[in-house]
Amino acid sequence: MNYQDTGMDAVNLTNCDREPIHIPGTIQSFGFLIAMSADWLVQRAANTEQFIDSPPSSLLGKPLHDLFLPHAIRTLRDRIAMLRGDDAVERVFSVRLIAEKPPFDVALHFSGKSIIIECEPARGDEIEVSSLIRGMVSRLGSTDGTLPLLREGARQMRLLTGFDRVMVYRFAPDGSGEVVAEALETGIDSFLGLHFPASDIPKQARSLYMRNLFRIIADVGDTPAPVEPVTDRDPLDLSMSLFRAVSPIHIEYLRNMGVGASLSVSIIVDGKFWGLFACHHYSPRLPSFAERSAAELFGQMFSLLLGTSVRKEMSVYETRARKVADRMLAAAAQDSERLNDAQWIGDLVLDAIPADGVGVYIDGEVSMVGLTPSREQFERLVRELNRREASQVFSTARISDMLPEASDYSQRAAGLLAIPVSRRPRDFVVLFREEQLRSVRWAGNQEKEIEYGPNGARLTPRKSFEEWSDLVRGEAKAFEDAEMRVAEQLRSTLLEVVLRLTEAASEERRRAGEQQKLLIAELNHRVRNILALIRALMGQSGREANSVAEFVKTLDSRVQSLARAHDQLTTDQWGPARLTDLISTEASAYLSGETQRLVCTGPEVTITPNAFTVLALVIHELMTNAAKYGALSDSGTVKVDWHLDDREDLVINWSESGGPAVLPPTRKGFGTTVIQDSIPHELDGEAQISYKTAGLSARFVIPGRYVADVLEGGKMTTENSSDLKFSGAAIEGKHVLLVEDSALIALDAEDKLRELGAAEVSLAASNGAAARALDGGDIEFAMLDFNLGRENSTPTAEKLARMGIPFVFASGYGGDDTIPEQFADVPVILKPYAVQQIAQALAKLTDEA
Structure with a gap:
């Protein structure tokens, strides 16, 4: 856009903090944009000719x-009605907007x-991508410690997005940052360990992040494609846009690095901008709409x-x-001279707060180490320090800001x-902490084959760092929030020691009064902290989970249930699936081969997809409750029978017996809500x-309109169904x-x-x-x-056959002519992968052997 239109001078390196990046007037060309008024009239548009x-x-x-x-208008209206808050964004996958045109993600x-x-054009991979989030979150939940979590987060983000380099940036209190984890293409x-100045991410960009x-x-x-009409003097705010075009300053920065595409996901911890997932690719790359949505969700879970x-x-x-x-308190109480021993105080304090030196000033006496x-x-x-009014712990990374002669x-x-x-x-x-000059470790020459733009070499991490390093001389590593809290605790301890040991006996009453004031102030401070902590715990306890592990486990369980339901539906091209x-x-997951503990009786019915997923959650919660508290937690039995009544509605009866005594729940949790309310609310059933x-x-x-068919074969029971037996004996x-x-x-x-x-799985992406x-x-x-991709796995299959190693095929294509005739007897698993399908293929292979 023309910056003169916004009343702003052309942007350069001296004023880029004022660049209006939220109103660029253009979008990236991989999609199109339409801005509507409240009465659904088109106000502005961009890049529509390329797509429609x-x-x-x-x-x-x-x-x-x-x-x-x-139907597209109805879908959009429904999603717009769901928007809540100024920054809310709704996404819809695979919507056919225009006749004779392929579907779009919106x-x-x-x-x-x-x-x-x-x-943007839809790729139709939303189900496949959504099923991956469960495994990614589980892997994060199994890490122990922050650094392993950061490393695993970078690895998972790269697997999800496919970018050549994925970095985790962590921001310091002054806005500068460091690459603390990364995952790389061979x-x-x-860039691990690279520092960069706060100016590399301007203030308005941080606000948008x-x-x-x-x-x-x-x-x-x-x-970039312009948003028309380009002459409009009221520019369109694209702060929440997925397609928003990029600042020319940032484009030059990326070009100077040789980067062809980038992706970033904010890491927000406790409401603060903790850092970023920053992804670089050395050629253009556009992950699908579903992959980008999954990356955003993964970033939130990671945070x-x-x-x-x-x-x-x-x-x-x-x-x-x-x-x-x-x-410290115990030792000083026994020997008041300890307070003048800087070496002793230093040893203790440095155990709690890392520093390079300690100075002690008490009653005019000085000792340093x-x-x-x-x-x-x-x-x-x-x-x-005494001239200042602050009576609390005070810190600065640059003493010379408060005392120029410092x-x-x-350097010391x-x-x-x-x-x-x-x-x-x-x-x-x-x-005291000594001066810490940032050092950058580079692997290779980052300047090779790079042509600098109009703002020169400064727009590279190397050059921007060199300029910044001149500005950070005389600065130490800042004391972190946790270290400040520890200092407050040490202050309380030292106050108590000083008040106990350094006041003259003649001033006992005054000392007691002063001590009382200090202790009351400290007690008030501590009580406020405790109340703040309780408030935070109450907020967190409002959720169902009691811990992160429980949260991950519960989320994993419910997502797996939906994933299994989707597996069954997609096996038959998203058609009706069997209740059995x-x-x-x-x-x-709960019977461990004891299939006699579940007795199922009823006609073989198939359920439509929109009802199947609802019913899957209900059955999942019933099974989970039975395994935790009911019949399946002991030696009991669960009986499930169903029939079609006179109105052709499907009636399902669930009955548990032989388990522990049942008591009504004392509160209505999420699981109970799913069981009681899902079918009436979503299916208009009972x-x-x-x-x-x-x-x-x-x-x-279940209303009859959700029953797709009653298959031939009469009554179905668990005694004549092998579906309950999930065996991996062939690969155990x-x-x-x-x-x-x-x-x-x-x-x-x-x-x-x-x-x-x-026991072990080796991955290979090619026959080689x-x-x-x-x-x-x-x-x-x-x-x-x-x-x-460009080959098939026939050479590997032939080698396996020669070596006598059993194998199965997997394919995303239907039809009987996919696999060559020579392998006609080899079981084939249809994608997307499901545990049940794999187990059935393994069982078939075992039976044939």
Whole structure:
């Protein structure tokens, strides 16, 4: 856009903090944008001709229903009604907007009084991608410690997005940052440990990162498409846009690095901008709409787990520091001379708060140890501290900001943390940190084959750092919030010691009064902290989970239930699925082969997809409750029978017996709500729950319109159904070769193979990689994706046959002509992978053997 139109001068490196990046006037060209008024008239448009054959100017002023199909309009209206808050964004997958055009993925949000619709061609991978989140979150939940969590987060984000480099940036209090974890494509230079100045991410960009958590630049060389009419003097605010074009300053920065595409996901911890997932690719790259949505969701889940991990580590650190304070109090109470022993105080304090030197000033006596100013300089510093009104712990990373002459000794003591240990005039224990010049470790020459733009070489991490490093001389590493809290605890301890040991006996009454005031103030401070903590705990306890592990486990369980339901539906091209399959799949996790404990009786009915997923959650919660508290937790039995009544409605009866005594729940949790309310609310059916002492019983009525068919074959029971038997005997304890060219799909399939008992899974994306794995000599079983991009897995299958190693095929294509005739007897698993399908294929292979 023309910056003169906004009343702003052209942007350059001297004023980029004022660049209006939220109103660029253009969008990236991989989609199109339409801005509507409240009465659904097109106000503005961009890049529409490329996708829907209508120039933006031809759409202005027209009603949207002249452009989009009626069902698309209804879908968009429904999603817009769900928007809550100024920064809310709704997404819709695979919507056919225009006849004779392929479906689009759509994002909607409000911008002022306008409704913004952003569309890009759909890839139809939303179900496949959504099933991966469960495994990704589980892997994060299994890490121990913040650094392993950061590393695993970078690895998972790269597997999800496919970018050459994924970095985790962590921001310092001054806004500068460091790459603390990364995942790389082979041959890509490492940026781990790289520092960068706060100016590399301007203030307005940081503000947008807090609002819009996800940002994609699909092609650095892209020519942005203008939002028309370009002459409009009221520019369109694209803060929440997925397609918003990029600042030319940032584009030049990326070009100078040789980057062809980038992606970023904000990491927000406790409401603060903790850092970023920053992804670089050395050629244009656009992950699908579903992959980008999953990356944003993964970033939010990662932020929650990171916050928990950081708080846990801080709690451990503060507990250790409290023990230091207790030792200090006990020792000083026995020997008052300890207070003048800087070495003793330093040893104790440095156990709690890392520093390079300690100075102690009490009753005019000075003692110092480590890297500190001279005695005269320290006394001048104490006078400056006393001149200030602050009576609490005080810290600065740059002493020279408060006392210019301190620049003379900044190499020894650039930053300080002052702990006041008396009233007026205050005595102090002061911790010093030496100057810390940032050092950047580069792997390889980042300047190779780079042509700098009009703003020169400064727009690279290397050059921007060199300029910044001149500005941070005389600065120490800042004291963190947790260290400040520990200092407050040490202050309380030292106050108590000083008040106990340094007041004259003749001033006992005054000392007692002063002590009381101080202790009351400290008690008030501590009580306020406790109340704040209780308030935070109450807020967290409002949720169902009691811990992160429980949260991950509960989420994993419910997502798995939906995933299993989707697996059953997608097996038949998203058509109706069998009720018996649903019940047997949900039961398999709890019966451990004791199928006689579940008795199912009823006609073989199929349920439509929209009702199937609802019923899957209900059955899942019933099975889970039965396993935790009911019949399946003991030696009891669950009976499920169903029939069609006179109105052709499906009546399902659930009855538990032989388990522990049942008591009605004391509160209505999420599971109970699902069981009681889902079918009446979403299907207009009925749900009746009875908490009998002998066992829970329930009756559900599913309206007949959701019953697709009653299959031939009469009554179905668990005695003549093998679906309850999920066996991985063919691969139990074995080393399995998984040949799959998609890293995301391979990750999900690996989880399922391990769930079925595989001891080790080796991944290969091509026949060449598979041959190398087989030459290792310890592969005992293989699962082959038949279609591997530009080749198929026939060579690997032939080699397996020669070696006598059993294998199964997997394919995303239907039809009987996919697999060559020579392998007609090899079982084939249809994608997406499901545990049940894999188990059935393994069972068939075992039977044939």
